[in-house]
Amino acid sequence: MASSSDPWVKEYNEASRLADDISTMIADRVSLPQSGPEIMRHTSAIRRKITILGTRLDSLESLLTRIPPKSITDKEMHKRQDMLSNLKSKAKQMATSFNMSNFANREDLLGQSKKADDMSRVAGLDNQGIVGLQRQIMKEQDEGLEKLEETVLSTKHIALAVNEELTLHTRLIDDLEDHVDVTNSRLQRVQKRLAILNKRTKGGCSCMCLLLSVVAVVILVVIAWLLVKYL
Numbered sequence: 001m002a003s004s005s006d007p008w009v010k011e012y013n014e015a016s017r018l019a020d021d022i023s024t025m026i027a028d029r030v031s032l033p034q035s036g037p038e039i040m041r042h043t044s045a046i047r048r049k050i051t052i053l054g055t056r057l058d059s060l061e062s063l064l065t066r067i068p069p070k071s072i073t074d075k076e077m078h079k080r081q082d083m084l085s086n087l088k089s090k091a092k093q094m095a096t097s098f099n100m101s102n103f104a105n106r107e108d109l110l111g112q113s114k115k116a117d118d119m120s121r122v123a124g125l126d127n128q129g130i131v132g133l134q135r136q137i138m139k140e141q142d143e144g145l146e147k148l149e150e151t152v153l154s155t156k157h158i159a160l161a162v163n164e165e166l167t168l169h170t171r172l173i174d175d176l177e178d179h180v181d182v183t184n185s186r187l188q189r190v191q192k193r194l195a196i197l198n199k200r201t202k203g204g205c206s207c208m209c210l211l212l213s214v215v216a217v218v219i220l221v222v223i224a225w226l227l228v229k230y231l
Contacts, residue, residue, distance in 0.1 A: 007063060008060065008064060008067070008080065011056065011059060011060055012083060014056065015053060015056040015057060016087060018049060018052065018053050019094075021049065022094055025042065025049070026094065029042055044141070047100060048137075050094055051100075052138070054091060055137065057091060060084050060087075064077075
């Protein structure tokens with residue numbers, strides 16, 4: 001059994017604790033609101049730790065390849081390889097759940113040259129150097145998060161401006177509909193008045209015709225009476 005003071009074992013234990021910490025954060029993420037700055041910060045922290053875990057896994061693989069021959073048994077070597085493989089699978093699974101395809105599939109997408117390049121970044125570093133590299137990565141990710149936050153705020157302001165513009169247009173449309181309703185009501189009242197006036201006009205015309213007819217009949221009767229009387 002390898003001692004806990006072994007550099008590889010010590011590095012593995014730290015990486016394993018980091019993986020457990022990430023799993024706990026992923027479980028806690030379910031209780032957070034589905035949108036908003038809180039879950040964005042929490043998700044960013046998870047992504048950052050997954051990236052750090054990837055760096056530690058590269059360091060573990062590099063340390064494993066630099067172990068002097070016969071310093072550990074073949075059985076111990078195979079055990080460490082299995083432990084590293086299991087931890088890498090767990091890290092890939094967590095990265096895939098956050099769509100970190102560059103982490104989960106970097107060996108498949110970029111080939112062994114990328115893997116060798118990642119290993120070369122930590123090959124000459126001790127634990128203090130690896131911590132410094134991790135801090136640099138965290139700083140870069142924090143800067144990226146700040147830029148993302150600025151973009152989100154800018155997008156939010158644009159969305160608010162668009163919303164105000166839409167609200168204004170909605171009010172204008174509502175006012176226009178009110179004016180149309182009022183105009184339509186007035187038009188209907190005018191049409192009713194015209195219909196009443198038309199009926200009255202027709203009625204007045206009928207009375208006038210009747211009166212003229214009576215007058216004509218009276219005149220005819222008078223003429224007939226005069227003719228009879230004087231003839």
